[in-house]
Amino acid sequence: MAVKVAVAGLDIGTSRVVAAVARSAAPGRSPVVGACPSLGVRKGVVVDVDGVARAVRQAVDLAARAAGVRVDAVHVGFSGQGVNVLTRRAEVPLGPQGRVTAGDVADALQMLRCADVPPGRIVLQVLPVEFSLDGVPFKGNPVGRRCSRLVLEARVITADSQLVERLIEGVTKAGLKAVEVIPGPVVAAEGVLRAAEKELGAALVDMGGGTTAVALFKGGALRDMAVIPVGGDHITADLAIGLRTSLGEAEEIKRGLGLEPRAGAGLAGEKGRDAGGVPVRAGTPFLAGDGLQAAGQIVAFRVQEILELVRETLGRLAGGPELPGGVVLCGGGSLLRGLAERAPGVLGLPVRVAQDPDVQAACWLARRAVKRAGLEGRRRQGIAAGIFAAFIT
Ligand SMILES: Nc1ncnc2c1ncn2[C@@H]1O[C@H](COP(=O)(O)OP(=O)(O)OP(=O)(O)O)[C@@H](O)[C@H]1O
Numbered sequence: 051m052a053v054k055v056a057v058a059g060l061d062i063g064t065s066r067v068v069a070a071v072a073r074s075a076a077p078g079r080s081p082v083v084g085a086c087p088s089l090g091v092r093k094g095v096v097v098d099v100d101g102v103a104r105a106v107r108q109a110v111d112l113a114a115r116a117a118g119v120r121v122d123a124v125h126v127g128f129s130g131q132g133v134n135v136l137t138r139r140a141e142v143p144l145g146p147q148g149r150v151t152a153g154d155v156a157d158a159l160q161m162l163r164c165a166d167v168p169p170g171r172i173v174l175q176v177l178p179v180e181f182s183l184d185g186v187p188f189k190g191n192p193v194g195r196r197c198s199r200l201v202l203e204a205r206v207i208t209a210d211s212q213l214v215e216r217l218i219e220g221v222t223k224a225g226l227k228a229v230e231v232i233p234g235p236v237v238a239a240e241g242v243l244r245a246a247e248k249e250l251g252a253a254l255v256d257m258g259g260g261t262t263a264v265a266l267f268k269g270g271a272l273r274d275m276a277v278i279p280v281g282g283d284h285i286t287a288d289l290a291i292g293l294r295t296s297l298g299e300a301e302e303i304k305r306g307l308g309l310e311p312r313a314g315a316g317l318a319g320e321k322g323r324d325a326g327g328v329p330v331r332a333g334t335p336f337l338a339g340d341g342l343q344a345a346g347q348i349v350a351f352r353v354q355e356i357l358e359l360v361r362e363t364l365g366r367l368a369g370g371p372e373l374p375g376g377v378v379l380c381g382g383g384s385l386l387r388g389l390a391e392r393a394p395g396v397l398g399l400p401v402r403v404a405q406d407p408d409v410q411a412a413c414w415l416a417r418r419a420v421k422r423a424g425l426e427g428r429r430r431q432g433i434a435a436g437i438f439a440a441f442i443t
């Protein structure tokens with residue numbers, strides 16, 4: 051029997067590469083995921099293309115095998131390092147008897163995709179915000195509406211072209227085609243943030259290994275984003291240095307200890323036993339008494355720093371810091387125990403953690419791939435895909 055060919059979602063992170071294959075674009079159906087440690091990425095930026103290629107191949111093979119498909123193309127997500135968000139308008143004159151067609155909308159999007167950007171930068175994505183018909187704002191699908199002048203306001207996501215080229219090179223060396231490259235936090239927000247949160251004002255904070263990305267939404271659309279070059283791996287490194295232990299052991303201690311004082315207390319006096327989810331090596335001295343307290347302080351100190359940086363970033367991004375919809379945490383770093391309880395006090399905002407936060411970006415990229423494939427199929431069959439084809443940009 052012929053093996054089905056699928057397009058996968060692929061999130062290339064600093065600590066992990068996650069591939070996902072979706073059978074359906076529906077949010078309720080979880081894609082099949084394959085993940086492996088990342089190679090060649092530092093603070094969200096590719097520093098070794100061959101390393102990235104090896105990790106990508108491994109993650110994609112894992113997901114493809116588990117899903118029983120062959121993957122030859124991927125939608126690529128990354129931390130968002132080097133990205134910025136511009137607001138741009140495109141105008142399409144339709145004449146006095148004009149009526150908006152899907153072609154006019156596609157023309158407006160194309161104008162924005164080819165918009166002037168500074169040297170060394172490229173347009174990754176154009177996200178429509180709203181149309182105006184003869185100067186009157188119009189939300190939704192304008193196809194079929196009468197007007198003589200169509201204006202589309204959109205957010206144009208641009209990125210450092212060298213960073214994007216290196217990502218694409220890594221994917222190509224892994225024998226795959228990169229269909230598109232987009233910031234993981236922006237695509238994760240598609241699924242993680244509720245419509246009401248996006249409308250009121252909310253932020254998705256993606257705490258990765260080497261970065262913490264902040265994507266701010268208001269009026270139903272992305273307003274701005276920024277990437278802080280500090281993430282969960284910094285907590286691990288601090289622990290390794292402070293406790294004079296290996297990174298592997300520091301990682302296990304971090305996951306077991308978290309920010310919960312009770313988890314820490316559980317470790318004390320239980321040397322040599324598996325306490326609080328932390329495999330404790332027999333006789334490891336630092337897991338009791340002063341050492342344990344030091345570990346708790348190290349974690350708390352770095353988390354405080356990251357949260358303060360997030361708060362400062364929210365304050366300077368367009369649309370912040372008034373966010374009635376609050377903050378939604380995702381990324382592997384948001385799995386830190388006690389973080390959801392600690393974050394509201396520092397951020398001064400309501401906080402919740404997304405479901406399956408560590409695989410959200412790859413899963414939404416995979417759903418996007420399915421949606422795209424469906425539209426392509428309909429286009430090939432000659433069925434007008436209408437406005438939605440234009441909106442998946
Ligand atoms: N249970 C857990 N408790 C605490 N931290 C965790 C847990 N699970 C994963 N992490 C941390 O999550 C981080 C990795 O998250 P993620 O996979 O989202 O990063 P990434 O996408 O590879 O990196 P980036 O987005 O910065 O490029 C690591 O620092 C890891 O230690």
Ligand SMILES: [Mg+2]
Pocket residue numbers: 061062063064128129234256258259381
């Ligand atoms: Mg990430």
